[in-house]
Amino acid sequence: MGNRGENSTRWESYRQVITAVTAYWIFSIGLVFLNKYLLSGNNLDAPLFITWYQCVVTVFLCLFLSKISKTYGIFKFPSMPLDAKISREVLPLSVVFVAMISFNNLCLKYVGVSFYYVGRSLTTVFNVICTYLILGQKTSGQALACCALIIFGFFLGVDQEGTSGALSYSGVIFGVLASLSVALNAIYTRKVLSSVGDCLWRLTMYNNLNALVLFLPLMLFNGEFGAVFYFDKLFDVTFWVLMTIGGIFGFMMGYVTGWQIQATSPLTHNISGTAKAAAQTVMAVAWYSEVKTLLWWTSNFVVLFGSAMYTYVQKRVMDQKNVGTSTASQEKEDRVKLLGRDEQEESV
Template structure:
């Protein structure tokens, strides 16, 4: 898609503006660590959904904010305030509450829980590494999306071969049939949306921050939990919902604390700049 848009921009420069996409093996290698994390994120997400109910998916992936705090300190060497850490404590409390309730109802999968925690870690790491990956492509989101999707396509092919899932191709509907047309049309639409999500994710991280991306992802997952429970008529205990609410409340409080810190930092910088200009 990036190649097609780049070529169309070359043919119609007055109507379409798009960065030229030139493949560089060196750049692809530099983006590879980001792609490996992206690959792990997708795989862990899918396995989490495989072993757990959709309604529990949000809780299983709710530690993203906590891992973001840990990785921000470990990778970016940035500390976090006590208020922010207390918000993370509320998230962890909600996580433990919902997990214990899910286990009490007999629907908890340890494998799903492990994949959920792994996915949370991968999402937080991916958000931070995206900020660094943009530096290798001159801050161009389309180029980062191009290289990341190209690398991930190769990784998924290797994964399919190593796991033996290539045998599933024999169950595909025969070509030149209505079922085949419907299947490949659906796959094409899914691919376009997947590409769009990849681009929007990188764009959001670029114009905001890895934290903002993770907070918006938490809000989206909370909405998914509610919809999943309503659509599937999946009845949960009151304490299970209390755990979910604690996770949402902790995430919102964390976002508020970080927003206040950001505003205070901007005001301090503006004050310093004003003193310099008047001196």
């Protein structure tokens, strides 16, 4: 009976891990391919509007699920109070957030899905730079070596994409800016998370709510209102269904990312993300019937390997810090116990 119970518990744990990782892959890869179609396959030259609409869907889902949770209690979802003070506190992050999702989609608009991962692969490098400049935290030599490997892979990929005649300089520039924005977004998220009670869902809602306003002047400056107004598929149901699915996929990414980390670990999440990027690249090459050179594939491998090694190195550093913290805590506890025993002996 005991073994049967242990096997059942182990299988349930495996099932949860497999389900979480599968969901992450489906929503992540699905979102990239769907956004690529929306941004370049329907003749609507309005990437900021497409991103703005996905923010609308996210805000609606956050408010809707919060209301359902509060009214019926079928599931737990945090409350979503609309507070102007919190909105102002989150605003600096929202500016970075708008830049991040805009540059991500603009990069995807101009480069192929197969090159998308390499095109914005400098996130790790910018994360190291920004962490040092903003937070004053230094990185180990091994981690810096991994960053050098990623940079080499990036430039090799750009060179090979150019050799194949598929390179878009605009796409590469937007990819670099997207990488910088992703790194800044992670840092600013840590700074403002306390403003929303350390609730990532609430932060998601306020970020997207602020983005709805911030996008308006950008869309006006980019001339996208006219592009949307004269779009021949503006009243096409299929178009709006795909737009809404894109918004839902974007919303679900927040959930499945957290779910995968919870079901596995931050290290496994990063490894899964790296493996997903490799699978996504292969799928894109097959789907769009692209022919790539050996050096092009080498650039992808170098970036993937450098990213994986960086994750491994950082995990070892964190483990060493945790061991040091645990040892210090244990020594402190032992000193307290010894002091207490000495006091008892003195009283006797």
